[in-house]
Amino acid sequence: MARKLTTLIVLIMLQLSFSAPAKDWVYVVVEGDNIWNISKRFLNDINHFKEIQKLNNIPVAKQLQPGTLLRVPLEWIKNHAAKVNVKSISGESTKISAGQTSPVTTQTIFTLGDELRVAPNATITLVFADNTEVTLSNGVLITFDHLSQYGETGMVDTRVRLLDGKLEVRAEKQTGAGSRLDIQTASAVTSVRGTVFRVGVDKKNKNTPNVSVVEVLEGEVAVSAGDKSVAVKQGYGLKIEKGKELKQPAKLLPAPKIITFTKQVEKTNQAVIWQSVNSAQSYIVQIASDKLFSNIQWQKQQKLTSIILPSLTDGRYHLRISAISDDGVEGLTTPVSFMVNINPKAPELIPVDKMYMSTPKALTWTEVPDVHHFIIQIAKDKLFTQLVIDKQVNSQSFILNSPLALGVYYWRIASLQGKNLLDKGPFSVIESFDYSTKLAPPKLRISSRDNNIEVIWNPLPSNQHIELQTAPTSDFQKIDIPLLVSKTSYRFDLINDDPIYIRAKSVLTQHNISSEWSNYCKVAGKFEICK
Incomplete structure (x- = not known):
């Protein structure tokens, strides 16, 4: 179907070391070159060698100095159809060729006249004959209007019509006067080689059916409409509306932080x-x-x-x-x-508040389907920079067989798909436990004479002391000031005949770890009772 296009021309200036017509290809002579082998390799008719010699003012055909620049008219160069390959594809895309439709795969090749439809939420990246890459995504529709290349010169002539959607182009550098890349919308945009830019059309928006956008990420694109021209530099964009005067490019919005x-x-x-x-x-x-x-x-x-x-x-x-x-x-x-790194999923840890050196208890976690191996880590800090245990286990539990220094520890578990550490999943939520030694409460005895009371207990190791409490009732709801004692007994005087209750616990001095409270003793007048 014929489609009306608003004319939009991009001007490309190729700077060379000598002046050459725009339609001439420039070849740099290398060691071993002569007019005949150059003609045989690149030209569509070897008999053009005489004209090449005359055009470039070469007195002796056999003698070509390496580095010499030869001008060759484009129409004399071999020309054949180019192909477009698929680099990658995600989702569904359709190729329409000669009225026949087929799904696009990484083996699909596009040629002149083919049409490509990219489904919504799909993406495809094409590679053209000059290694230019074009990424199309989310509902793009394009046709390939011209695909040709000039033999082994590296020059490729590519013209693609964008009917709907958006393209991101990563164009290769200019390789000669015959190189061309046109992305046509309701206008035509040609890239300067070595440029990364985007071209878009939104036909689904009825308010802007003839609007195109150009956004230049690297390099520069020159755009002309009618008798006006504007350069779109890196970091700038342009909105092009059919029938309206060409605006100046605006700076692209910054990348969101x-x-x-x-x-x-x-x-x-x-x-x-x-x-x-x-x-x-x-x-x-x-x-x-x-x-x-x-x-x-x-x-x-x-x-x-x-x-x-x-x-x-x-x-x-x-x-x-x-x-x-x-x-x-x-x-x-x-x-x-x-x-x-989500799989295999981490197990849930079964919390443990305390772990005792004298009676090791297992750290346990829940089952993970099809997982039989785990990594357990125990550390002194929440960031796990001070690891004390980093071990692979093949069960849902772990027992601390070797003693740790007393204190608070943090632990976590990761699942292994097999036994390979490279197949480790994420670590679980972190849990902590207090690692301590279990102290026995002291056994108290009471000795009283008149109003003098002595509380006695068995001798303690040098790293422990006694915390003593007295209270007027056996529930110790209202206690006197706690007493810290390091000797094997403590003496005090009764103020009156009211009963007094006494209890104590052993404390590991440096770590502030304590035993349970002992059974209490009751002192009432001349009577002492220890439970």
């Missing part, structure tokens, strides 16, 4: 939050498996400044966010890489 993001994703429903950008009406978030974003796995356009990451298989990914202006021009972006 990410506030909340983790580069090691170990759980589902992970949030990404970024700062809003002034003048942004929406944002595009993309996740790809490569730094160039030629293999986009997921993307979303929205007005909010936060998203929940989608479900991704374990591996390395790259994320980028760009803001879209009121004119529909997409801004700059700063990609960040991250790792997904």
Whole structure:
């Protein structure tokens, strides 16, 4: 179907060391070259060698100095059809060739006249004959209007018509006067080689059916409409409207600054939050498996400044966010890489408050389907920089057979898919326990004479002391000031005949670890009772 196109021409100036007509290819002579072998290799008719000799003022055909520049008219150079290959594909895309449709795979080849339809939420990256890459995603429709290359010269003539959607182009450097890359929309845009830019059309928006956008990320693109021309430099964008005067390019919106993001994703429903950008009406978030974003796995356009990451298989990914202006021009972006390591899932830990040196207790965790091997880590700090245990186990429990220094410890568990540490999943939520030695409470005896009371207990090791309490009742709800005693007895006087209750516990002095309270003793007048 014939389509009306608004004329848009991009001017390319190729600077050479001598003046050559725009339609001439320039060849640099190397050691061993002569007019005949150059003609045989590059020209469509070897008999052009006489004209080449005359055009370049070569007195002796056999003598060519290395480094000599030869001008060769483009129409004399071999020319044949070029092909377009598929580098990567995610989701469904369709090729239409001579009225026949077929699904696109990485083996698909596009030729002149073919049409490519990219389904919503799908992405495909094409590689042209000159190694230029074009990434199409989310509902793009293009046709290949011209695909040819000039033999072995490296010059390729490519013209693609973008009917709907958006392309990201990573164009190779200019290789000669015959090189050309046109992306036609309701206008035509030609890249300067070595440029990274985006071209977009939104036919689904009835308010802007004849509007195109150009966004230059690297290099420069020159755009002309009618008798006016404008250069779109790196970091600038241009909105082009059919029938309206060409505007000056505007600076692209800056890349949104990410506030909340983790580069090691170990759980589902992970949030990404970024700062809003002034003048942004929406944002595009993309996740790809490569730094160039030629293999986009997921993307979303929205007005909010936060998203929940989608479900991704374990591996390395790259994320980028760009803001879209009121004119529909997409801004700059700063990609960040991250790792997904969710599987195998971590078990849930069964909390333990205390662990005693004298009576080791097992640390245990829940079962994980199809997982039989685990990594247990125990550390002195929450960041696990001071590891005391880092061990692989093949059960759902672990017993501390070797004593630790007394204190608080933190522990966590990770699942292993097999026995290989490379197949380790994320670590569990961290739990802690207090590692101590279990002290026996002292056994108290009472000796009284008149109003003088002596509390006696068995001798303690040098690193322990006694904490003594007295109270008017056996429930010790209202205690006197606690007494700290390091000897084997303590004496005090009764103030009156009211009963008094006494109890004590052993305390490990340096670690502030204590035993349970002892049974109490009761003193009432001349009577003493110890339970």
